[in-house]
Amino acid sequence: MSIRRIWATARRILSQLRHDPRTIALMILAPCLLMTILKYVYQDQPIVFQRVAAALLGIFPMLVMFLITSVGTLRERTSGTLERLLILPITKLEFILGYAKAFGIAAFIQATVVSSVALGPLGLKIAGSQIMLIVVAILDALLGMSIGIFVSSFAKTEFQAVQFLPAILFPQLLLSGLLAPRGSMPSLLRIISDYLPLTYAVDATQKVVAGQGSLTRDFLILAIFLFGLLAAGAVTLKRKTS
Amino acid sequence: MQEGIHITDLKIVRDGKTIIPDLNMKVAKGKIVGLLGPSGSGKTTILRGIVGVQAIAAGTITVLGFAAGSKDLRKRIGYFTQNASIYTDLTCLENLRYFAQILGDGSAQEISVQEVLELVDLTKNEKQLASSLSGGERARLALATALLGKPELLILDEPTVGLDPVLRRDLWNLFHKLANQGKTLLISSHVMDEADRCDELFLLREGRVLANGTPHELKAQAHTHEMESVFISLVEKK
Numbered sequence: 079m080s081i082r083r084i085w086a087t088a089r090r091i092l093s094q095l096r097h098d099p100r101t102i103a104l105m106i107l108a109p110c111l112l113m114t115i116l117k118y119v120y121q122d123q124p125i126v127f128q129r130v131a132a133a134l135l136g137i138f139p140m141l142v143m144f145l146i147t148s149v150g151t152l153r154e155r156t157s158g159t160l161e162r163l164l165i166l167p168i169t170k171l172e173f174i175l176g177y178a179k180a181f182g183i184a185a186f187i188q189a190t191v192v193s194s195v196a197l198g199p200l201g202l203k204i205a206g207s208q209i210m211l212i213v214v215a216i217l218d219a220l221l222g223m224s225i226g227i228f229v230s231s232f233a234k235t236e237f238q239a240v241q242f243l244p245a246i247l248f249p250q251l252l253l254s255g256l257l258a259p260r261g262s263m264p265s266l267l268r269i270i271s272d273y274l275p276l277t278y279a280v281d282a283t284q285k286v287v288a289g290q291g292s293l294t295r296d297f298l299i300l301a302i303f304l305f306g307l308l309a310a311g312a313v314t315l316k317r318k319t320s
Numbered sequence: 321m322q323e324g325i326h327i328t329d330l331k332i333v334r335d336g337k338t339i340i341p342d343l344n345m346k347v348a349k350g351k352i353v354g355l356l357g358p359s360g361s362g363k364t365t366i367l368r369g370i371v372g373v374q375a376i377a378a379g380t381i382t383v384l385g386f387a388a389g390s391k392d393l394r395k396r397i398g399y400f401t402q403n404a405s406i407y408t409d410l411t412c413l414e415n416l417r418y419f420a421q422i423l424g425d426g427s428a429q430e431i432s433v434q435e436v437l438e439l440v441d442l443t444k445n446e447k448q449l450a451s452s453l454s455g456g457e458r459a460r461l462a463l464a465t466a467l468l469g470k471p472e473l474l475i476l477d478e479p480t481v482g483l484d485p486v487l488r489r490d491l492w493n494l495f496h497k498l499a500n501q502g503k504t505l506l507i508s509s510h511v512m513d514e515a516d517r518c519d520e521l522f523l524l525r526e527g528r529v530l531a532n533g534t535p536h537e538l539k540a541q542a543h544t545h546e547m548e549s550v551f552i553s554l555v556e557k558k
Contacts, residue, residue, distance in 0.1 A: 082421065086418060087418075089418075090407070090410070090414070090418040093414050094407060094409045097409050097410065097449060157403075157405060158405035159406065161405065162399065163422065165397065167391075167394040168422045317372065317373060319373065319374070320333070320335070320374075320375045
């Protein structure tokens with residue numbers, strides 16, 4: 079494996095982003111705006127805001143990263159640049175890790191800015207560590223990215239790729255314990271939610287907000303999903319197609 | 321004859337349709353070989369097979385002594401695709417630097433990037449986003465990426481379509497220069513008048529080789545001076 083080729087790929091993707099300032103602005107400003115709206119929606123119920131805002135802090139970057147990576151990798155497939163690259167000395171894993179690195183950096187910036195806005199001017203208060211909240215948000219963004227790369231191989235067009243958002247992520251959102259505690263769900267749904275990555279992302283956030291409970295298990299499970307999906311994404315890239 | 325490319329009994333099926341029924345082809349090293357035929361004759365499919373991105377149903381493709389698509393070939397083939405596979409949201413320079421970094425090893429890269437920019441006459445556009453280039457300029461940028469790393473074998477899928485005649489002549493001069501340096505070039509085209517610039521030709525129709533030989537031989541056989549007539553007489557004979 080070549081670190082140079084991973085870096086070159088990451089740098090290339092970041093250059094593409096840099097030439098697209100509108101996307102950067104949307105990536106950073108949209109979640110901040112949503113947070114602000116949320117604050118005023120729950121003006122009279124500050125306790126609800128505290129609970130929902132913290133969870134959404136991880137969810138927004140995840141949604142955005144999911145969309146950007148799934149459309150981005152799909153574009154690379156359909157424009158022929160992926161095929162062009164794979165006949166050169168770059169491995170599929172190096173290619174995927176290049177994406178992970180670039181969007182990991184983007185996720186870091188996004189999560190840091192949005193968290194700072196929520197924790198600062200919007201007055202979000204959490205019992206646990208603020209740094210940990212940002213770490214969880216970054217992990218969530220990386221998870222969204224890995225799901226995005228993976229599902230893009232099942233989409234033939236951008237229309238299909240975008241539809242994976244309601245099809246893949248929304249069911250996870252409903253079952254994650256964000257809207258209703260998992261304990262109150264029918265047992266079948268609870269068992270299903272045990273196997274979904276978003277469940278652990280929301281669980282980690284709730285622990286940070288409460289300032290109690292160990293994050294080790296959540297982080298471990300999220301990391302397994304993250305690397306598993308990235309590896310699966312690399313496997314689904316095909317050098318040869320019909 | 322030292323072989324650049326050797327294809328035996330090749331069969332390619334796409335979506336249940338047989339594109340290439342049974343193809344045999346030999347391409348010598350150090351020559352410019354033209355793959356000529358109308359659109360839909362299987363040119364791109366064959367070229368994709370040679371670079372190793374096309375799944376094949378039967379037969380073998382050997383390239384520079386290795387099976388097509390094998391790891392040993394990844395630095396040795398330059399591939400130009402018909403729809404200019406470049407990053408349109410990067411500048412010319414950024415495109416070339418990226419491909420050079422994937423190919424290469426540090427120090428020599430910058431020189432070769434400048435070199436290929438000059439070869440395709442895009443030096444003055446180097447800071448321009450690829451999306452703002454004209455169709456012909458984009459094609460030249462894609463060609464420049466194929467020339468990076470000085471590959472021994474160049475697979476060029478309709479590289480001169482839509483180019484200005486002066487530039488087209490310059491590119492053919494470049495192709496001849498590369499062939500004189502011992503490189504092998506396989507170039508597809510549907511423009512019959514480009515045939516005369518090749519050392520050897522394969523005329524293709526519906527996935528089959530209609531004829532193979534030097535432009536001179538083919539014209540002599542058909543008693544004509546125009547490649548277009550050679551093609552028509554071959555089709556009507558069958």
